[in-house]
Each structure stands twice: as structure tokens, then as C-alpha cells.
Amino acid sequence: MPKKSEKFNAETRQAQMEKQNKEIAETLRHIKNKILVMSGKGGVGKSSVAADLSVALAKRGYLVGLMDVDLHGPSIPRILGLSGSLGFGGREGKMLPVKFLPNMEVISIETLLGENKDAATIWRGPLKIGAIKQFISDIEWGYLDYLVIDSPPGTGDEPLTVAQTISDAKALIVTTPRRFR
Secondary structure (H helix, E strand, O other), X not given: OOOHHHHHHXXXXXXXXXXXXXXXHHHHHOEEEEEEEEOOOOOOOHHHHHHHHHHHXXXXXXXXXXXXXXXXXXXHHHHHOXXXXXXXXXXXXXXXXXXXXXXXXXXXXXXXXXXXXXXXXXXXXXXXXXXXXXHHHOEOOOOEEEEEEEOOOXXXXXXXXXXXXXXXXXXXXXXXXXXXX
């Protein structure tokens, strides 16, 4: 039979998860288009495509968010030459993404690492899933025309979490050309 403290902890975790899921749903209601940029392997230019697509959409006047969910090898801040870290939002417990253009904001694990941008993030499934959900629920994205999500290569926790959490996301798959003879 579970102890009172174990039951309380389980109920508290369940309440926290329900609250986060409500916050995620609320955030996603304010984002018109969600695009998950993914690839089957590394080195195909996926992050460059995600960054270029986001900048091009922003330069056309759209409100754009770029979310880098490659938690082990974030490259979006470096591709964009982005410096700075998250700011405090207007709502309690919320953070503001880093502004890149007047109408383009970015979130990446690298913006949370402080001075040591090369620090290793060695996380397993539950921690990665939680971080990605926090990128949606704990960030004040506001109203967006597009949220572009740069995922790591393959079909690991990060792209699966995005697909499960943002069920209406469209996938843009980056590949390299191949000739058959």
C-alpha cells in the first residue's frame, strides 16, 4: 500500500502535468502554422533550412518563432549569430524568447546555458521531453504566424515529442540528392 507522501507526490505530479498540458494547448491556439524541420541523418543542412525559412518568413512580415529542440547539439543560435539569453515575461513563471528580428524570436537550450555554450547536456528521455514541453508552455510566444521547430536528426525523443505534443505540425524533411545509375 502506498504511503501518504507517495500518493501526495503522484497527485502533485499529475496536477502539474495537467496544468502544463493546458498551458501548451493555450499557447498552440495562438500559433497558426507549425513546421517541424527534420532529417533522417545528420549533416544535410536541416538547421540551416530551419533558420533560413524562419528569417525568410519574418522578412515577408510574418510573426515567427524558431524553436531549436536539438538539446545535445543546438546550432540555431550559432547559425544566426545570436547572443543573449531569455528575458522575464509579463506572466508569472514565463520567459521571453530571444529576439532576433523585430518579428522573429528564438528559443534554444543554448540560450539557457549561460557563459559556457559548449557545456554538455547529457539528458535521457524524460528530461528531454520535459524540456521540449517547457519550450512551449513556459515561453511567452504570443501570437505567431509560424513556429518553425528545428529537431535533431533521426526519430528520437525530440521529434517524437514534438509530433505528439503538436499534433497539427507539418513536417519538412531535409535530404541530400542522390543519383541512381
